[in-house]
Amino acid sequence: MNRTSFRKLLAPSVAVLALSISLTACGAGNESSADSGSDSGSSDSSDTSGGLSGDLNGAGASSQEKAQGAWATGFQGMNDGNVTVNYDPVGSGDGRTNFINGGVSFAGSDSYLNDDEGELSAAKERCNGTDPIEVPAYVSPIAVAFKLDGVDALNLDADTIAQIFDNKITKWNDPAIAEQNPSADLPDQAITPVHRSDDSGTTKNFTDYLGKASESWSYEAEDAFPVKGGEAAEGTSGVISAVSGGNGTIGYADESQVGDLSVVSVKVGEDYVAPSAEGAALVVEASPAAEGRADVDMAVDIDRTTTEAGAYPVVLLSYLIACQTYEDQAEADLVKGYLSYIVSPEGQDAASQEAGSAPLSDSVAEKAKGIVEAISAG
């Protein structure tokens, strides 16, 4: 009697149950076909790193999610669908924490490990005392995008950009802007700078650039945008929609997501350089390694003041963090295979096709390859 009454109370959940049971009958349409294909495929597979199976779990920067999706797809394809790569886009900070406490096998992060809060040492401990591997995953040029009726392109130097985002330059026809853009027809209109309201690696790299390349930016490089006031928006997509929704707006975002917005060419040396994959890769190659790092740690301090022709210094370098050795052979093989695929030309191509990120330059990719191929069990 009690039971029947409960069934009444559970009416909605019973409905869910009925619905889910009817669906449980079959798996996803595409997965079953992948499984059946794998039996015939694996026997004569002679791929370089094929023949793996199992689950590989990672977590980290949400900005890497689309690229990770592309890499997972490629890697799963190489192993005939016997492998599943899961990547939780929980954020760089949480990704590093998860990696350190052993929750995931690798992490994706928008900034390299440091010891400000003991993360580097903790990561070393997690990897049984060996130095953690940090290799670049891709470069992402950060574009300064704007929307201003009648103006399609602007040339600005770091000082001007810094003053715009510091609310020091407030009109589009300010002499500092006009001087650098003699041909542009600049209106007497207020500038609305748009920044990220959430903490992000993009903000950190952008403010780092402003701090190092300009004299008028007095704030530290931080994940949170330091200037009070101004328009703030959540996430890259939020910034893009805020900039395109207003007029006289200017913001910074991953170049791949800028879409129809106009972008600023940034002054490097004597020239103005528009954001591009090549320019971004160039600046990474020219940048010095972070100090006091192990050989397997490719952490780089981006050279924001480079004067090399064609280099674009407003970039974000995204990292993959893993261990040199894993206790479990299967885990080690998966991490090694996956990371090798990521830094391979195919992997870099897949990411740029799917997520629009800039591929690593050959020399950087080569060095990263050497490091990840040494991953072993032990």
Place this chain on the structure above:
Amino acid sequence: MATTVVADDTGRAKPRLGDTIFSRLALAAGIIILVALAGVFIFLTIEGAPGLVKPASFYGSASTFAGYVAPLLFGTVLAAIIALVVAVPLSWGIALVVSHYAPKRVATPIAYVIDLLAAVPSVVFGLWGITVLAPKLSPVYQWLEEHAGWVPFFAGPASTTGRTILTAGLVLAIMIIPIITAISREVFSQTPRLHEEAALALGATRWEMLRLAVFPYARSGMVSAVMLGLGRALGETMAVAMVLSAGGGISFNLISNTNPASIASNIASNYREGTPGKIQVLIATGLVLFLVTFLVNFAARWVVTRNERKLAR
């Protein structure tokens, strides 16, 4: 009916056992809730306590925890108040239309649409807020700045994108309307038909009937509905984070682009890239929100009981 006969056969010994089991089960359920809540509280305290006393660099431009949390708290409360002020009358209006004013043919679809809206994910509310609502409100804000700029709320400068705390409050209002409406509607329609007919028979107009027969009967439920809505408004995360142009300090200016963030949205925005120390600070703000909810509920309950006593007299 067969079951009833069986129960009658067993006489008086069995029911007592059934009663004991049933009441114990009910009590256990109540205690589980207490334990769960205590668990959340303990978790917040353990994880968040270190965040109260971090070095100044962890608190951004403020140098103390109090300075960090004050604008967030202000933003949370302000957005929730805006949401309630807008949503409560509207929800009660809809609930009355559905339960008493509209003919059934009209009432059912209205109720259905409102129920559906309770299901719209907050992300979608956020997306809609940015892409549809905010651009529409932007000219309204400019108009307000020009014509009502002397009111401190509308001092401006008006945001050109429309993503202000007023917009966030309105989105929250739309999010909590379905909750308040659904519960109010149920309690309104539970009013005994006899009470209503008695009032009408005495010559009361429909409004007087509502006031005399329906509202006193439904008061407790109406308050509950509002409290549920308030809880949602205080704790809403993603929609506020997406719609609000956050980052400012305490200000009553509702239409500028410099707004205080809310606690929940601040956690969501900054949790992802946070280092362990920063996350402790964020969890500590969560603890503050928890305490605020506690206090708000306490105050509301106090006001309600006092009014009830007054009415009883």
Place this chain on the structure above:
Amino acid sequence: MSVTTAPVRPSAESVSFTAARLPRFAPALVGVVAAAAAGLPVLLLGWGVVAWAIVAGLVFLVALPLWARVVEGSRGATDRLVTGLVWAACIVAIVPLVSLLYTVVDRGLPRISSTFLTYSMYRTSLDQEVGIYHALIGTLLITLFAALISVPIGVMAAIYLIEYGKGKRLARWITFLVDVMTGIPSIVAGLFAFALFILLFGPSTRVGIGGSVALSLLMIPIVVRSTEEMLRLVPSELREAAYALGVPKWRTIVKVVLPTALGGIVTGVTLSIARVVGETAPLLLIAGLTTRTNFNVFDGRMTTLPVLIYTQNANPGIAETAGGIRPGIEIAWGGALVLIVIVMVLNLAARIIGKIFAPKTGH
């Protein structure tokens, strides 16, 4: 208006037992006049349709009560005013709600296809089609288990509060704390469930049931609150009648009290499901993200629709053609539409079930 439907008497008739009433067509007449009156300044000043609707509404709200005041007196005027206000509130609230639904349907519908609904996101090559099947399953299962946890607890707790605990200190505390619970931000619930499962099952735990637990924290207060209110409204005469017949208390509750309140309880449960089915933050943390379909809530990651919507919107990828819609955005809107349809079906099912089991009353 069913009370006194007598038409307006000619004024010659000096003695009348019914109060004077406006004619039945009065609201319609005032409405037309108000619309026309509002049209004049709007046309002159060149305002839009929205301004016209607002002005017309205000004119209507002022004019009808004024007229009623002249004919029917102040009580009638108040009644007219309130009726107008109530309907106005309803219309004002419906506008954004319909706009929202329209937006979701408009943007989501083009993406819906059989592939979209039956494929997961697991791919082995970039040119393969993707779908949301895995997220659909994840949403249904995680929500089902959340309901399995919270409905019994919530309903039983409400029964305790109303039937057993009346006046007890414990009951007062539970009522109060349930209110406090409604204000727990979803991300805090997620963090809590995450910390709990990590503590119990090790750091690499990512399970669907963890998401269910987090969602239960958000569901329980709604279930308790709505059930409590409904139980409170069950007339005590019913209970006393049952007791008088010698029915034990628990059977009275199960057989008399709960069925009477069933409609409201079902609404509350549906509402609570609707409330959590769109949650993102708690699930991303504890249930993780995967591209595969997972039917087991006790083992392995599960993707749910809101998490999918959130992540796809945050990282929409790049459009195939310049200026086109980014693929992630399309998936996000499509997923949102599917989510709303799921809840619509649930809602409908709950209503039907509620109607079948609810006792026939005079209502």
